[in-house]
Amino acid sequence: MSVPGTGNSDALLRLESVTKDYGTRIVTHVLRGIDLVVEPGEFMALTGPSGSGKTTLLNLIGLLDRPTSGRIAFQGWDIAQLNESETTALRGRSIGFVFQFHHLLPAFTAQENVMLPLLADRGRRDAEMEDRASALLDEVGLADRASYLAVELSGGEQQRVALARSLVMRPPLVLADEPTGNLDSESGAQVFRLLRAFNERYGTTFVIVTHDDRLAVQCDRTVHMVDGRVDSDT
Amino acid sequence: MPFELIVALRYLREGKGQTWLILTGIGVGVGVIIFLSALITGLQKSLVARTLGSQAHVIVRPREEIPRVLPTRDGAVRDATVERPAQRVRSIVQWQRARADIARIPGVVATAPSISGPAIAVRGDGANSVLVRGIEPDSYGRIVNLEAFLKAGRLDLDGFKAVIGTGLAANLGLEVGDRFRLRVGTERDDAGLAVYTVSGIFDIGNKDLNERWVFVSLRAAQSLFGLEGGVSAIEVKGAEIYDAEPLAVLITERTGLVADSWMRSNEQLLTGLRSQSSSSLMIQSFVILAFALGIASVLAVSVVQKSREIGILRATGTSRAQILRIFLLQGSILGLVGSAVGIALGIVLGVFFSRLARNPDGSATFPVSIDTVLYLRSAAIAVGVGLVSAILPARRAARMNPAQIIRSS
Ligand SMILES: Nc1ncnc2c1ncn2[C@@H]1O[C@H](COP(=O)(O)OP(=O)(O)OP(=O)(O)O)[C@@H](O)[C@H]1O
Ligand SMILES: [Mg+2]
Numbered sequence: 001m002s003v004p005g006t007g008n009s010d011a012l013l014r015l016e017s018v019t020k021d022y023g024t025r026i027v028t029h030v031l032r033g034i035d036l037v038v039e040p041g042e043f044m045a046l047t048g049p050s051g052s053g054k055t056t057l058l059n060l061i062g063l064l065d066r067p068t069s070g071r072i073a074f075q076g077w078d079i080a081q082l083n084e085s086e087t088t089a090l091r092g093r094s095i096g097f098v099f100q101f102h103h104l105l106p107a108f109t110a111q112e113n114v115m116l117p118l119l120a121d122r123g124r125r126d127a128e129m130e131d132r133a134s135a136l137l138d139e140v141g142l143a144d145r146a147s148y149l150a151v152e153l154s155g156g157e158q159q160r161v162a163l164a165r166s167l168v169m170r171p172p173l174v175l176a177d178e179p180t181g182n183l184d185s186e187s188g189a190q191v192f193r194l195l196r197a198f199n200e201r202y203g204t205t206f207v208i209v210t211h212d213d214r215l216a217v218q219c220d221r222t223v224h225m226v227d228g229r230v231d232s233d234t
Numbered sequence: 235m236p237f238e239l240i241v242a243l244r245y246l247r248e249g250k251g252q253t254w255l256i257l258t259g260i261g262v263g264v265g266v267i268i269f270l271s272a273l274i275t276g277l278q279k280s281l282v283a284r285t286l287g288s289q290a291h292v293i294v295r296p297r298e299e300i301p302r303v304l305p306t307r308d309g310a311v312r313d314a315t316v317e318r319p320a321q322r323v324r325s326i327v328q329w330q331r332a333r334a335d336i337a338r339i340p341g342v343v344a345t346a347p348s349i350s351g352p353a354i355a356v357r358g359d360g361a362n363s364v365l366v367r368g369i370e371p372d373s374y375g376r377i378v379n380l381e382a383f384l385k386a387g388r389l390d391l392d393g394f395k396a397v398i399g400t401g402l403a404a405n406l407g408l409e410v411g412d413r414f415r416l417r418v419g420t421e422r423d424d425a426g427l428a429v430y431t432v433s434g435i436f437d438i439g440n441k442d443l444n445e446r447w448v449f450v451s452l453r454a455a456q457s458l459f460g461l462e463g464g465v466s467a468i469e470v471k472g473a474e475i476y477d478a479e480p481l482a483v484l485i486t487e488r489t490g491l492v493a494d495s496w497m498r499s500n501e502q503l504l505t506g507l508r509s510q511s512s513s514s515l516m517i518q519s520f521v522i523l524a525f526a527l528g529i530a531s532v533l534a535v536s537v538v539q540k541s542r543e544i545g546i547l548r549a550t551g552t553s554r555a556q557i558l559r560i561f562l563l564q565g566s567i568l569g570l571v572g573s574a575v576g577i578a579l580g581i582v583l584g585v586f587f588s589r590l591a592r593n594p595d596g597s598a599t600f601p602v603s604i605d606t607v608l609y610l611r612s613a614a615i616a617v618g619v620g621l622v623s624a625i626l627p628a629r630r631a632a633r634m635n636p637a638q639i640i641r642s643s
Binding site for chain 1: 235236237240244245247248543546547548549550551552553554555556635636637640641
C-alpha cells in the first residue's frame with residue numbers, strides 16, 4: 001500500500017477542511033469544515049450537543065464513511081486514495097471500535113467475539129488468537145466469562161468484551177462512541193478506567209465521544225463540537 | 235475451519251426455527267424427487283426387462299419379396315396392378331455367413347438362428363392358432379433365458395418334443411408328456427402334419443405369448459416349413475439395450491438384411507416411457523423452483539434481521555467479499571443438508587413403497603435401486619440451487635453501509 005502522504009506524517013490522524021453533507025434533494029450540511037490533528041497516544045474526548053455531528057465525524061475517521069470534501073490522512077495515508085478492500089484492511093488492522101449499543105454478536109461467546117477481528121483477518125482460527133483473546137478478557141476482568149454467550153452478560157460486561165475486541169488487533173487508534181452512555185455510573189466508570197489503562201499501557205490513541213462532563217475532564221484533551229464545527233479544543 | 239464457514243454455521247444454528255423449517259422443506263422436496271425418480275426408473279427398468287425378457291434386442295430377417303413391374307421392351311411402363319405377394323416363411327440366404335458377419339460387429343453379445351412360422355395346434359376337438367418357434371436351446375438361451383420361465387417339465391426339444399406356454403396348455407388341456415399335432419396352414423402339397431410331445435410348459439408373463447408360442451427344435455421347424463438347412467431369422471443380443479436401434483442399422487448396412495430392433499417394434503412403449511420421464515422432469519423442476527424460492531426468502535429475512543451484526547462485522551475488519559461468502563455458504567449448506575435429509579427420506583419412502591406394493595408372486599412391483607449417481611446429482615443440484623438462491627440476499631448483505639447500520643441501531 002503506497003499512498004502519498006499529506007505532509008506531517010508524525011500525526012496519527014489529520015483532517016483538513018472536512019465536510020459531510022447528507023441527502024441529495026434536501027441537503028443537510030452536517031460537518032461544515034473540520035480541521036483536526038490527533039497525535040499518537042492521545043486520550044481525547046469529543047463532546048457536543050446532540051446532532052452536532054460527533055458520530056458522523058467518528059464514522060469518517062473510522063473509514064466507515066467518506067467525506068463530501070476535504071482530506072483525511074491516517075498515519076500519513078490519504079484515505080481518499082484507498083479502494084474498498086484496502087479501506088477494509090486498514091480499518092480492520094488499525095482502528096478499533098466501541099459502540100454505545102449492540103456491541104456483540106449474540107451467537108458467539110465472549111472469547112469468540114473478542115477473536116472475531118483476528119479471525120476475519122487471518123481467515124482461520126488458531127491457538128494464538130484464542131490466547132490473545134483470553135489475555136484481553138483477563139485484562140478487562142472477564143476471564144471467567146470467556147465461554148458465556150453475549151446475551152448471558154450484563155451491559156457493563158458486554159461493553160468490556162467490546163473493549164477487549166477493539167484492542168485485539170493492537171490498533172494504534174480506538175474510536176468509542178458513547179461507550180458509557182448506556183451504563184450505570186459504576187460500570188461506566190469501570191469501563192472508562194479500562195480505556196485509560198489501555199491508553200497508558202499500550203500507548204493506544206483513544207477518541208471518546210461522551211456527554212458526561214465528569215469523564216471528559218479526565219481526558220487529556222477535549223474537542224467540543226457545535227453545529228458541525230469545532231467550537232473549542234482544550 | 236474458515237472464518238466464513240464458522241460464521242455461516244453459527245448463523246444457521248442461531249436461526250433454529252427458520253433453519254429447520256427450510257431444511258424440512260428442502261428435505262421433503264428432494265425426497266419426493268428421489269422417490270419419484272426411483273419409482274419411475276424402477277418401473278421403466280422392470281417394464282423394459284419384461285419386454286426384453288422374451289425378446290431379442292434385434293431380429294434379422296430376409297428382405298421382403300417386393301413385386302416389380304417389368305418394363306416392356308420399349309421401356310414404357312404399362313398400367314399394372316401391383317399386388318403384394320403373400321409372405322411365406324423364407325430363409326435367409328447363406329445365413330451361416332450372415333450370422334458370422336453379425337457376430338463380428340462390435341457390441342454384439344450373442345446370436346441365434348431361428349425359424350418362426352404360423353401353424354395350428356390341434357388336440358382332439360381343440361385347435362389353436364400358434365406361432366412355431368424353431369430354435370437351438372443353447373444359442374437361443376443366451377438371448378432369452380427360456381429356462382427361467384419354465385413352470386413345468388424341462389427345456390428339451392430333441393426329436394418331436396415341444397415346449398408350450400401355459401395359455402396353450404390350458405386351451406388344449408395339455409400337460410407335460412401329452413401329445414398334440416401341429417398343422418402348417420400352407421397350400422403346399424407336402425404341408426406337414428406332425429405329432430409333438432409336450433416336454434415343458436413356460437409362463438413368459440404375457441398372455442398372448444403364453445397362448446401362441448410353441449418352441450420346437452430348429453430342425454423340426456425346418457422340415458415343418460420346408461426350409462431344409464435354412465433359418466428365417468437371426469436373433470441378436472447387444473451389450474447395451476438402448477443401443478439396439480443403432481445396432482440394427484449397422485447390421486442392415488453390413489449384411490443387407492432387414493434388421494428390427496426392439497425399440498422399433500415397441501415404439502409405443504418407448505414413447506410412453508419418454509413422456510413419463512419428461513413429466514417427472516417437470517415435477518422435479520417445480521420442486522427445485524419451490525425450494526430455491528424458500529432458501530432465497532429465508533436468507534433475505536435473515537439479512538434484514540442480521541443487518542446490525544453485519545454492520546459490526548464490517549466495522550471490525552470483515553470485508554464485503556467475506557460477508558458475501560458467509561451468506562452464499564448458508565445457501566449452499568442449506569442445500570447440502572436439505573438434500574441429505576431428502577435422500578434419506580427418498581430411500582425410506584422407496585423401501586417402504588416397494589415393501590407395500592408387491593406382485594402376486596411376492597416380488598416387488600418395482601425394484602428400489604440405490605442409485606448413487608442420482609443421489610450425488612441431486613445433492614449437487616441442491617447445493618447449486620442453494621448457492622444461486624443465496625446470491626441476491628448475499629449481495630444485499632455485502633452492499634450494506636456499515637456507518638448507516640450502526641447509526642440506526
Ligand atoms: N444519513 C443521514 N441522512 C441525513 N441526515 C443525517 C444522516 N445521518 C445523520 N444525519 C444528521 O446529521 C446530524 C448529526 O448527526 P450525528 O449522529 O453525527 O450527531 P451526534 O453529534 O452524534 O448526535 P448524538 O449526540 O445525538 O449522537 C443530525 O442532525 C442527523 O440528523
Ligand atoms: Mg452520536
